[in-house]
Amino acid sequence: MQITSSANPKIKEIRKLRERKARQESGLFYVEGLRHVMEASQQQAGIETLVVAPELLTSAVGREFAAAQARQGVPVLEVSAEVFAGLALKEGPVGLAAVVRQRWWGAEAVQGGLWAALDAVADPGNLGTILRTLDAVGGEGVILLDHSTDPYDPTAVRASMGAVFTQKLVKMSFDAFAAWKQAGGLPVVGTSDRGPQDYHYHTYPEAMVLLMGSERQGLQPQHLALCDALVRIPMQGQCDSLNLAVATAVVLYEIYNHRRDPQAGQLGGER
Secondary structure, three states: OOEOOOOOHHHHHHHHOOOHHHHHHHOEEEEEOHHHHHHHHHOOOOEEEEEEOOOOOOOHHHHHHHHHHHHOOOOEEEEOHHHHHHHOOOOOOOOEEEEEEOOOEOHHHOOOOEEEEEEOOOOHHHHHHHHHHHHHOOOOEEEEEOOOOOOOOHHHHHHHOOHHHHOEEEEEOHHHHHHHHHOOOOOEEEEOOOOOEEHHHOOOOOOEEEEEOEOOOEOOHHHHHHOOEEEEOOOOOOOOOOOHHHHHHHHHHHHHHHHHOOOHHHOOOOO
16 A cells, blocks of 8 residues: 555654664664665665655666565555655655665774775765775775764765665774774774875785874874874865865775786885
């Protein structure tokens, strides 16, 4: 039976997932759009409920996907176009969304590969963009330190373009991160305008954590002390800093390029 009222209890519960408190308490989050919902399924992210508005879901691929999910036993909530529009996060909804189970990893997952550790990242758009960039360079995941924003915030999910499903998400305090590092964790490379070496000329470990400071304060003394190396991004214009997501992407792609071409960081010597 199709739900035609926005006052329906199930619809109210889904709408609450816009709030961080509701997401934390339920362990669920809301995903919208054909690409993102299909990515969740492909990555076996744990779809709890599929939300379908037949009037809006005109895509043949989308209709077949929804039918296939129903055949596999995934609960399907059929709603009217008006009800779906009330849930939608953007204009022109395509009529397909899902309630998905959050997936978190412990510190034991951080064993190899390329990771980014973010100290108190505040902007969900920045976090989603960093996840997307990490996916692009073959990264393993993100370590969220202290009071970081929620990667399952709708803005972060949308900005990640599906990378929230491909990247491992680890949450810990800075003290726990420091203890993990001192107990034999991966090498940590930090970025700072006081870094002694240009980021282009550094030799990056095969397995490592790139530590980035918060948008407002950057890396603080306790963070700098934990780093095995510090690199700086040179700037020649009037601006004295880059957006966090941009700065992270610049360094991540430098690391990626060094792995594609091991001579890349050696052409000009250390500077």
